[in-house]
Amino acid sequence: MTGGSTRSGWLIWLPLAVFAFLGGMFLYGLTDPKDEYVRSRMIGQPLPAFSFPAATDGIAGLSNKDFTDGKPRMLNIFGSWCVPCKAEAPMLEQLHEAGVEIHAIAVNDKPENVATFLAEHGNPFTRIGAADMAFQVQLGSSGVPETFIIDGKGRIVHQHIGDIRPEHVEGLLDRWKAAQ
Amino acid sequence: MIAELGLFALWLAAALALLQSVVGLASWRAAETPLATLVKPVAVVQGLLCLISFFSLMWLFYVTDLSVLLVASNSHLDKPMIFKIAGTWGNHEGSMLLWVTILTMCGAAIALFEKRLDKETLSATLFAQALISLGFFAFLLFSSNPFERLNPAPPVGAGLNPLLQDIGLAFHPPTLYVGYVGLSVAFSFALGALLTGKIGPAFARAMRPWVLLSWIFLTIGIAAGSYWAYYELGWGGWWFWDPVENASLMPWLAATALLHSVAVLAVRDALRAWTIMLALVAFAMSMAGTFLVRSGILTSVHAFAVDPERGAFILGLLVIYVGGALALFALRIGSVREGKQFALLSREGGIVANNIFLSVILAIVLVGTLWPLAAEAMGDQISVGPPYFNRATVPIGLLLMIALAVGPMLRWRTDDGARLRRLIVPAATAVILCILLFVQWPEAGFFPILALALAAGLAVASLLPLVGRNMLRIPLMTWGMVLAHFGLAVSIAGMATESGWSSERLAAMRVGDEAKIAGWTVKLDMVKPVAGDNWVAIEGRMAVQRGDDKEQMKPQARQFFDPVQQTSEAALLTRWDGQLYAVIAPVDAQNYDRWQVRLWWKPFVTLIWYGAGLIALGGLLALIGRAQLFPRRRSSTAESEWARA
Numbered sequence: 112m113t114g115g116s117t118r119s120g121w122l123i124w125l126p127l128a129v130f131a132f133l134g135g136m137f138l139y140g141l142t143d144p145k146d147e148y149v150r151s152r153m154i155g156q157p158l159p160a161f162s163f164p165a166a167t168d169g170i171a172g173l174s175n176k177d178f179t180d181g182k183p184r185m186l187n188i189f190g191s192w193c194v195p196c197k198a199e200a201p202m203l204e205q206l207h208e209a210g211v212e213i214h215a216i217a218v219n220d221k222p223e224n225v226a227t228f229l230a231e232h233g234n235p236f237t238r239i240g241a242a243d244m245a246f247q248v249q250l251g252s253s254g255v256p257e258t259f260i261i262d263g264k265g266r267i268v269h270q271h272i273g274d275i276r277p278e279h280v281e282g283l284l285d286r287w288k289a290a291q
Numbered sequence: 292m293i294a295e296l297g298l299f300a301l302w303l304a305a306a307l308a309l310l311q312s313v314v315g316l317a318s319w320r321a322a323e324t325p326l327a328t329l330v331k332p333v334a335v336v337q338g339l340l341c342l343i344s345f346f347s348l349m350w351l352f353y354v355t356d357l358s359v360l361l362v363a364s365n366s367h368l369d370k371p372m373i374f375k376i377a378g379t380w381g382n383h384e385g386s387m388l389l390w391v392t393i394l395t396m397c398g399a400a401i402a403l404f405e406k407r408l409d410k411e412t413l414s415a416t417l418f419a420q421a422l423i424s425l426g427f428f429a430f431l432l433f434s435s436n437p438f439e440r441l442n443p444a445p446p447v448g449a450g451l452n453p454l455l456q457d458i459g460l461a462f463h464p465p466t467l468y469v470g471y472v473g474l475s476v477a478f479s480f481a482l483g484a485l486l487t488g489k490i491g492p493a494f495a496r497a498m499r500p501w502v503l504l505s506w507i508f509l510t511i512g513i514a515a516g517s518y519w520a521y522y523e524l525g526w527g528g529w530w531f532w533d534p535v536e537n538a539s540l541m542p543w544l545a546a547t548a549l550l551h552s553v554a555v556l557a558v559r560d561a562l563r564a565w566t567i568m569l570a571l572v573a574f575a576m577s578m579a580g581t582f583l584v585r586s587g588i589l590t591s592v593h594a595f596a597v598d599p600e601r602g603a604f605i606l607g608l609l610v611i612y613v614g615g616a617l618a619l620f621a622l623r624i625g626s627v628r629e630g631k632q633f634a635l636l637s638r639e640g641g642i643v644a645n646n647i648f649l650s651v652i653l654a655i656v657l658v659g660t661l662w663p664l665a666a667e668a669m670g671d672q673i674s675v676g677p678p679y680f681n682r683a684t685v686p687i688g689l690l691l692m693i694a695l696a697v698g699p700m701l702r703w704r705t706d707d708g709a710r711l712r713r714l715i716v717p718a719a720t721a722v723i724l725c726i727l728l729f730v731q732w733p734e735a736g737f738f739p740i741l742a743l744a745l746a747a748g749l750a751v752a753s754l755l756p757l758v759g760r761n762m763l764r765i766p767l768m769t770w771g772m773v774l775a776h777f778g779l780a781v782s783i784a785g786m787a788t789e790s791g792w793s794s795e796r797l798a799a800m801r802v803g804d805e806a807k808i809a810g811w812t813v814k815l816d817m818v819k820p821v822a823g824d825n826w827v828a829i830e831g832r833m834a835v836q837r838g839d840d841k842e843q844m845k846p847q848a849r850q851f852f853d854p855v856q857q858t859s860e861a862a863l864l865t866r867w868d869g870q871l872y873a874v875i876a877p878v879d880a881q882n883y884d885r886w887q888v889r890l891w892w893k894p895f896v897t898l899i900w901y902g903a904g905l906i907a908l909g910g911l912l913a914l915i916g917r918a919q920l921f922p923r924r925r926s927s928t929a930e931s932e933w934a935r936a
Contacts, residue, residue: 123624126568127617134610137582140664141602
């Protein structure tokens, strides 16, 4: 600042060099397609052990043992209070019709609300367990709805975050088939 | 019709910016050119046109003209009027228009009122300023036209992000913007001075009010944003080291350093290159901040503003302006004469220490903010959290506090250290308090205790420059400095007590249940549904009591429609010794009759924002002091009084 040596030489170019580096990083950040969501560290891992009571009358509860009979399935996490979950109901129906067995976990829900939800939006689910949000964290899931693909040995192979839109159905089916 | 008028005014203003850059360039190269008389009127008219454009947009929001795309996608017929108006700048296009409007108004103000600077440097400054506005005009007109029409017009409009429907937040972005734009004016001054090579006290005095102004607004804007996050997000914290928060903190750090170094340049004609560099960095930080907020390359709670294409545009502007300015700096600074020398133990030395500490904190925050991006480039996903920032910045912050206690006691140029003896009082205060706190509350933690003790010492030390002087003759600038330094001590005391002495309680409560926290008894009387203009909520009615002090608190969990979103409205109960903070969450799934209630007692937490208010007020006093001083005489008695102080 007061020394004469700073007035010439490489030091006065240093700010520009630092800026060029940052600018390059920004450019990279812009061009690199970004994962907007938190990915589960559980992908490739077996499901944690759990056993949940039925979320409503007339449909069985769910445990991790229901995923280990050699058949790949999907696990949908939803709540009757969640609006995007209603939006994705027709897509789950499509998956169900395509032959996918879907189990579900209703998060922070009441039996009568789950029953109303199923009555209004259809029931593509084979089993529905009732759980709280703490369990979601164990799954590496951060919100509802989310849909996991579980292979026949009970391992998580894929995580779909957010509601399933019409354009996602094809890709999910492919991944489910790949898990056979 | 009004939309077309606004757009027309905007195009005209852009054309004038082009004209201003040409004329400014010509009159800087040859000061006697007849064109030179054009610069000022062009700058003034340009500001007025932008103002017309901005008010046109405000009118469109006021009448909720849904045939305008921006209004349709950000407003709603049912929205309260104040938020309709705030909707003008509560979105990308509108906020960019506000930015350009403030920028050109500043240009007009420079053209009208700046008398200290020589003609040549003034022309070069207006030239630089026109170049900056041109870039933002291009940005607005080509990629963010706020007046675009929508055909057919929708019936009701899409609404505004409910988190933003908050009176504090309605004014938080414009406040920050005034701060950012003020820094762009300082940037233009620095470029002007670099172009002409006239870097000295006159330049520093011309630039200083702009730095002060923007610094005041940044201080208020950051404090308001922090308070918003504190009560609106319902997480009980007041600073999250979120990228967007950091993006506003970094320009503030640079501006604070600049504010001090520009004083050295004004009074002592030293730190020339350093002051210029800080002026460039301060604006670079505000542009980089805008880029980080708008481009979405970092994940943040402010992700509502994201658009990669616009991010690319801002990055382009950033590269042109900041890259160009830094290249100009490297090319020209070698020819600038050395500033005056000073001893290490002097006011200048103290300010250099302040600048170094602030710069180090700035570097820490910058690295922490960008680290996830660098890590991602290397194929790793990480996030840098509060532990890093706290651990790295707090010790430097404490050193800064010590420098801040000592610096104002030193004389300019050289000091014999005689007045430093007065620091015994604050030092003793700090040491004694530190020992007492450690004995009484060892569990509060090392740093909170140290910070609280240092804050007390600093509060005393900050008043020392007033001791032994005739109070009536002390210039406003000195009052401003004392108040700002005292405010910092107050603010840090609040941070220390909040982080060291807060209590927290999470309870699943049935109606009728009681919970106790830090001497308060909280009873959940009832839970009832309530409705607002565009939301419904469950509201907890809590009777809280401490001794004879009885009060009701009503936290809400709100559900907004259009767009659908849940927010939690914390209830705050403020007392002289702290705040009780209550949040209620919807029903607990396992126990249908229970409500999740989260309670905090935060002792003296309000000091954080009161302190920030004092800091801003100090800045305001200094600004008024400068303004008063200026019409009388350049180097009036007050300035030399300041220099002697």
